[in-house]
Amino acid sequence: MKSFDFDFLRELSLEFGPCGCEKAVLGIIKNRIEKYCDETYYDACGNLIAAIKGKSEKITAFYTNVDEAGFYVKAIDDDGRARISLLGSGATEYLSGRRVSVGNGVKTYDGVVAARPIHSLSKDEETKPTSADKLYIELCTGKKEETEKLFGVGAFGTYKSEYSELAGRYIKCKALDARAGAAVMCDLIYGIDKAKTENGYYFCFTVMGSSGIRDGAAAAAAYNIGKCDLAVVLGTLGTSDLYGAEGRDAVCVCGEGAVISDSDGRTIYSAEEVKALKEKAEKAKIPYQENRACAGGGISADIQRGGEGVRTVCIEIPVKYPKTASVMINKTDCESALSLARLYITEE
Amino acid sequence: MLDTLKKFVYAAGVSGDEGDIASVIKKQIEPYVDEVYTDAMGNLIAHKKGIPGAKKLMFASHMDEIGFMVSYIDDKGYLRVSKIGGINWTASSYSKVEFKNGTKGVLIPEARTDPKDFRPEVFYVDIGAKDKKEAQKHVRIGDFCRVSPSLDRLCGKRVAGRPIDNRIGCYILAETAAAMKECVNDTYFVFTVQEEVGVRGAKTSSFSIKPDYAFATDIGGSGDIINCAPFEVVLGKGIAIKIKDGMVICHHTAVELLSDLAKKEKIPVQYEILESGGTDTCMLQQAAGGCIAGALSIPTRFGHSAVETIDMGDVEGGIRLFASLCAYKLD
Numbered sequence: 001m002k003s004f005d006f007d008f009l010r011e012l013s014l015e016f017g018p019c020g021c022e023k024a025v026l027g028i029i030k031n032r033i034e035k036y037c038d039e040t041y042y043d044a045c046g047n048l049i050a051a052i053k054g055k056s057e058k059i060t061a062f063y064t065n066v067d068e069a070g071f072y073v074k075a076i077d078d079d080g081r082a083r084i085s086l087l088g089s090g091a092t093e094y095l096s097g098r099r100v101s102v103g104n105g106v107k108t109y110d111g112v113v114a115a116r117p118i119h120s121l122s123k124d125e126e127t128k129p130t131s132a133d134k135l136y137i138e139l140c141t142g143k144k145e146e147t148e149k150l151f152g153v154g155a156f157g158t159y160k161s162e163y164s165e166l167a168g169r170y171i172k173c174k175a176l177d178a179r180a181g182a183a184v185m186c187d188l189i190y191g192i193d194k195a196k197t198e199n200g201y202y203f204c205f206t207v208m209g210s211s212g213i214r215d216g217a218a219a220a221a222a223y224n225i226g227k228c229d230l231a232v233v234l235g236t237l238g239t240s241d242l243y244g245a246e247g248r249d250a251v252c253v254c255g256e257g258a259v260i261s262d263s264d265g266r267t268i269y270s271a272e273e274v275k276a277l278k279e280k281a282e283k284a285k286i287p288y289q290e291n292r293a294c295a296g297g298g299i300s301a302d303i304q305r306g307g308e309g310v311r312t313v314c315i316e317i318p319v320k321y322p323k324t325a326s327v328m329i330n331k332t333d334c335e336s337a338l339s340l341a342r343l344y345i346t347e348e
Numbered sequence: 349m350l351d352t353l354k355k356f357v358y359a360a361g362v363s364g365d366e367g368d369i370a371s372v373i374k375k376q377i378e379p380y381v382d383e384v385y386t387d388a389m390g391n392l393i394a395h396k397k398g399i400p401g402a403k404k405l406m407f408a409s410h411m412d413e414i415g416f417m418v419s420y421i422d423d424k425g426y427l428r429v430s431k432i433g434g435i436n437w438t439a440s441s442y443s444k445v446e447f448k449n450g451t452k453g454v455l456i457p458e459a460r461t462d463p464k465d466f467r468p469e470v471f472y473v474d475i476g477a478k479d480k481k482e483a484q485k486h487v488r489i490g491d492f493c494r495v496s497p498s499l500d501r502l503c504g505k506r507v508a509g510r511p512i513d514n515r516i517g518c519y520i521l522a523e524t525a526a527a528m529k530e531c532v533n534d535t536y537f538v539f540t541v542q543e544e545v546g547v548r549g550a551k552t553s554s555f556s557i558k559p560d561y562a563f564a565t566d567i568g569g570s571g572d573i574i575n576c577a578p579f580e581v582v583l584g585k586g587i588a589i590k591i592k593d594g595m596v597i598c599h600h601t602a603v604e605l606l607s608d609l610a611k612k613e614k615i616p617v618q619y620e621i622l623e624s625g626g627t628d629t630c631m632l633q634q635a636a637g638g639c640i641a642g643a644l645s646i647p648t649r650f651g652h653s654a655v656e657t658i659d660m661g662d663v664e665g666g667i668r669l670f671a672s673l674c675a676y677k678l679d
Binding site: 274309 | 363364365387388389417419420422428430432469489490492542545546548551552553555556
């Protein structure tokens with residue numbers, strides 16, 4: 001079996017793909033997996049769905065969500081500055097003073113989110129994050145018409161940041177929290193010989209997960225692929241293992257393996273499937289950890305309760321600083337997530 | 349009469365772990381229906397076929413109860429738990445809790461915590477283990493526990509205990525199936541999962557059944573307790589026909605249908621208008637293409653505590669009303 005492809009995760013994470021504008025990211029994924037699948041298509045919501053057909057009736061569906069934190073342009077001032085509104089659950093303090101890309105996924109332009117110098121801030125401004133109303137993108141075009149030649153109102157934007165390797169097997173980039181699951185899933189697809197497989201598989205790369213809308217695009221994917229025996233959700237979970245948080249309050253710890261959640265904020269996972277996964281992991285000596293605070297809650301809820309419902313489990317990679325320009329992940333946890341996910345394609 | 353209800357109350361079934369209560373209900377209802385099956389979410393569905401061309405009638409009662417899930421075991425052997433459903437921490441503090449494997453414990457707030465500051469993070473479960481290692485022999489992360497069940501007779505027809513929410517609804521459906529003389533409609537009795545965490549099981553089960561008419565039954569409130577907000581429904585004056593709650597406005601056809609049948613059968617009823625909160629009814633109404641949905645609420649004092657109190661007279665009326673609905677040909 002091939003080991004986790006960090007180069008591909010790098011490529012995916014650097015690509016432009018804020019909530020609602022995921023086509024560039026999905027294009028890379030489609031190119032990569034197409035030849036290993038029997039069918040790859042986009043559904044009406046924009047989800048990328050790939051299928052490997054089996055001979056038996058047993059179908060396992062894998063899901064991961066690919067959109068990253070970002071913003072969209074809501075107005076352009078006369079002097080060419082772009083006013084923005086945050087997409088999903090981002091935060092303005094993560095954006096102030098950052099380099100960003102703005103565009104539509106086919107062509108993007110560089111800008112910076114303006115931050116006033118610290119010595120010219122009032123006491124209040126020093127201690128409070130800038131509100132989204134006051135944030136703007138500086139592109140140095142000087143004129144509204146010039147900015148409008150690049151993009152219009154409704155253009156998307158996200159961070160611009162480098163991928164780097166850090167000490168202690170850590171990697172850092174924007175969007176790692178949104179793409180680590182997709183990298184796992186692509187590696188998983190490699191491992192299946194479509195000519196020989198008995199079981200059938202679906203792989204759903206879903207969009208607009210950070211919009212916060214219930215019964216969102218992931219629910220549509222679940223409905224579109226129809227009845228499955230099991231859904232395996234691959235994603236990331238923010239750790240609170242930072243200065244001061246210990247024990248239960250840490251939620252999970254980077255470097256100790258992927259997280260198998262019994263429940264999170266929106267989903268109680270299938271107790272039988274979770275138990276079976278933990279037992280298999282222990283037998284195969286794959287490091288894993290548990291969600292100590294039953295925290296988080298992503299697209300699993302929409303999948304578990306989309307249509308007639310499906311038994312659902314979730315494998316998550318712990319991440320530090322999610323939704324920022326500097327998301328950090330420990331490589332050990334990516335490898336653990338891939339090994340755990342592979343337990344579902346090893347046919348007995 | 350209380351024997352069946354007692355069986356339902358004592359069977360474990362915290363949201364997400366409803367296996368035990370499902371098997372107890374299955375055994376009870378099986379003789380009265382054509383098939384009983386469980387779906388992917390764990391909903392227990394009992395189906396009694398109707399006459400050819402009959403409309404689909406779905407009854408729903410959630411079988412899950414509020415409780416706790418172990419999320420972390422500390423070095424001293426104390427368990428941190430995540431709440432499952434709407435926990436009243438004041439009502440739950442210093443209670444005995446139990447696990448399905450027989451392990452018992454007590455739910456305690458951290459010392460010197462002002463009751464005003466009660467929140468999930470300050471509570472822990474002491475199972476008497478001397479350290480983490482011993483605790484791990486008895487419980488694992490992800491295990492469910494609940495405040496110990498009980499059911500006691502009070503004066504007259506009143507009973508108190510837990511989880512009356514919503515084993516009393518399950519009891520009404522099981523007794524309706526037994527009391528049903530004719531089944532003209534294509535009838536489904538659905539015992540739903542995960543209602544207490546956000547009406548989750550009702551969503552998938554009603555999607556697959558696609559009923560024409562759907563009726564839930566669940567506990568309601570009672571406007572006769574000291575210092576409560578004004579509320580029409582009281583204990584002992586009959587089952588309550590839901591007009592609205594925080595998550596649904598019932599279809600007028602459903603309300604009229606139940607009212608007319610009650611009048612015909614001389615069953616005392618009250619009408620429930622709940623400002624906040626909701627039941628499976630809201631999901632039934634929006635199932636697949638939508639349906640005509642209504643509900644019967646059992647007047648209940650002290651919901652989500654270990655001393656939920658009801659009047660069995662109200663419950664008997666509910667069973668008769670649902671049984672008469674089974675015999676009424678819907679179109």
